[in-house]
Amino acid sequence: MKLQVERDVLAEAVAWAARALPSRPPVPVLAGVLLEADAQGTVTLSSFDYEVSARVEVPARVDEPGRALVSGRLLADISRSLPARPVELVTEGTKVTLSCGASRFNLLTMPVEEYPSLPAMPSGSGTLPGDTFTEAVAQVTIAASRDETLPILTGVRMEIEGNRLTLMATDRYRLAMRELEWQPDAPETSAIALVRARTLSEVARSMGATGSITMALGQGGADLIGFEAGGRHATSLLVDGEYPKVRALFPAESPIHAVVERAPLMEAVKRVALVAERNTPVRLRFEDGVLALEAGQGEDAQASESLDATLTGESISIAFNPQFLLDGLGALSTTYARLSFTQATRPAVLTGQREAEGDDDESYRYLLMPVRLAT
Amino acid sequence: MLHLDLDAFFAAVEQRDKPSLRGKPVVVGGTGWRGVVATASYEARAFGIGSAMPTMEARRRCPNAAFLAGRFSAYRRVSEQVMALAHELSPLVEPVSLDEAYVDLGPTHPGLDAAGVSALAEGFRARVRATTGLTVSVGAGPSKLVAKIASDLRKPDALVVVPADEQRDLLAPLPVRRIPGVGAVTGERLARFGIRTVADLAAADEAELVRMFGKAHGSGLRAYARGIDPRPVVPERDAKSVSAEETFAVDLTDRRELVERARRLVDRVAVRLATGGVSGRTVTIKLRRYDFTTLNRSRTLPQPTASPREIAQAATALLETLDVADGVRLLGVGVSGLTEYTQQDLLAELDEPAAPGEEPGAEPGGAESGGAEPGGAEPGGAEPGGILPQGSTAPYGPPAPARSGWSPGQDVTHDEHGPGWVQGSGVGRVTVRFEGPRTPVGRIRTFRDDDPALHPAGPPVW
Secondary structure, eight states: OOEEEEEHHHHHHHHHHHTTTTTOOGGGGEEEEEEETTTTTTTEEEEOOOEEEEEEEEOOOEEEEEEEEEHHHHHHHHHHHSSOOOOEEEEETTEEEEETTTTTEEEHHHHHHGGGOOOOOOEEEEEEEEEHHHHHHHHHTTTTTOTTEEEEEEEGEEEEEEEEEEEEOOSEEEEEEEEOOOSSSSTEEEEEEEEEEEEEEHHHHHHTSSEEEEEOSSTTTOOOEEEEEEEEEEEEEEOOOOOGGGGGGGGGGOOOEEEEEEEHHHHHHHHHHSSOOOTTEEEEEEETTEEEEEOOOTTTTEEEEEOOEESSSEEEEEEEEEHHHHHHHOOOOSSSSEEEETTTTTTOOOOOOOSSSOEEEEEEEEOOOEEEEEO | OOOOOOTTHHHHHHHHHHHGGTTTEEEEEEOOOOOOOEEHHHHHHHTOOTTEEEEEHHHHTTTSEEEEEEHHHHHHHHHHHHHHHHHHHOOOOOEEEEEEEOOOOOOOTTTHHHHHHHHHHHHHHHHHHHHOOEEEEEEESSSHHHHHHHHHHHHHEEEEEOOOGEEEEEEEBBBBGGGGTTHHHHHHHHHHOOOOOOHHHHHHHHHHHHEEEEHHHHHHHHHHTOOOOOOOOGGGGGOOOEEEEEEEEEOOOHHHHHHHHHHHHHHHHHHHHHTTTTTEEEEEEEEETTTTEEEEEEEEEEEEOOOOOHHHHHHHHHHHTOTTTEEEEEEEEEEEEEEEEEEETGGGGGSSOOOOOOOOOOOOOOOOOOOOOOSOOOOOOOTTTOOOOOOOOOTTTTTTOOOOOOTTTTTEEEEEEEEEEEEEEETTTEEEOOOOOOSSSEEEEEETTTTTTEEEEEOOOO
């Protein structure tokens, strides 16, 4: 193998491929990034940890096609630190020599034939705009659980019904749900998948900048999901298990709702939450025209603040974990936030709203379970 | 001091919600091959069926009884209502289990005489009846000991008030086994020394008792026998942790049985957390092996919880890590790190009747399935149309618990026929009786067990 590639192109490609490297590889070869150069002038970099695979194709000047497996971590560190000059990679026996300007590195190779073959992209795909996808993933992954003892809740549930794509995640305290459109290859596509939230965030972050993302979900018994954008491919095993029927958690109707300017509300919550010790709630009291916020009680430090709010329905007092409330408000992008309630002990729904008077945007809903205070 | 005890609690809730079972023998407990009876209705007790009896034995004694798997969310709801009513009497309420609590009237009603206590307790009993439709027996006395004995004296649906000057006469003729801390072993040892009644124990030589049972236990027993019970009522709010434990009559080796016991302990802990209005972050299990070695394991959750589901999940996960093959004498579940606020659990709203570890129910009154444990063979499985593989290895940890089928007694609703409950299931069919607490006896209908119109439901509203 002998090739020459631009330093930035290489660094970006290696950074992408190294994403899927396991921190503690079960077998040594999995710590490697597989380099494959073909006569058509394409270099493919791949990594795989049996769960997530990443593959990227970049243009290069290929003098001799070939393959080599080198330490991904080392290659990522090196390519990041190289001067902005063309990089040459040449295999010499059991080593790969990397030269760039006046720098030279000799890298050990691992046996290519021991490297597992990457899973094929599932069939049955469709496309959606990268920025929409990135926004949607960010909106729901905030609600996914980080507690590995219940793997199902660390996932994002994806439901596809024709051109409707729904993303959902919950850590049992809040539930985020985003509905969006995508363009499936087959109009009657129907599929369900549970994808680890962490994997999905990384994929969305690194692919979102490209115009359009292809997402591939197998039919029937497939246990893989695949993504492709701008020469980058990723696959991930799905999380196994039955996802709770969370759609039923959204209240059928909310007799009470308040509309508040979003940015000032977030500022106010952050301020009063300063006195709220770990996990203690902020209390919200909605009365006609006013939202009063309070945190801290008894002999502890206390804080309060009030701001304008438009209330429809009876006044209500409710308490939330401040971080959970901020996560939900932060996931919106509209000027106003609508908080809809049934009772103080029942979950509240957070939606975005463009104007003070008007309808809310139900394409994103954040359901938040209140904190119950001892009476 | 009051002791409240709901009469045949689980069975009574079932009879309340299922008109067809009123006046009939009802047994709530593990309906599987090796389950035990949790509660038997008074009609079933007439056949000699009692708590902790193996369900197989109960079936033999009364094959025609309704054997139900239990609906803990319904019991919890009732329990919370009753505990809330108890809190109206006094803030000092100490729940012992879902159906039992002590109330100290001291702070709210100082210097109350027997007539005053009677009036107060009758008012409470009437409110319980009106709110929940159930009967509660109440015992009143100068101590927890006397109150508890009194509540049991004329069960069901009775009030017994024991003034301080009558407690001696009440206690004297009772068998020693009625004293807390006197179980089968202690009772037998006492009997060998001719001590059979509480009066015998009260008259026994203290030095002798201390020699037999040790300092604390020996003198404690004698004090109880003399009506001296210094135990205060400790409301959960002031407690540092809440726990419940159970010593088994026979060492348990079956993990599924232990999981079931753990879930019952969790329910006791959860109702006490709920009545105290507190929640905790750390779940602990305590396990004493056959050789008396005791192991404690704990796990701290991301948020404080009072949710029985979450506590059960943590407790069963902890139980998984311990070897039980040699036999377990005692199991305990506790929650600590208590706070006065609770981040409520969204998923508890779904009120899933099929919690982890629960076995798919055998059909009540039907043929036993020959001991074939149906634990792994899940009916239904992944949703139709889903792409989740069934039986593929779970990449991120243990596989999700098998979803159980319909359990006998479970609340369901049918798109066409409305609310009802599962009377039995098996061989791909499920039989549902369509009735509710306020309806006449309903009709039964049988469906395929994957009928899309049939859904699990929450407990009916009384």
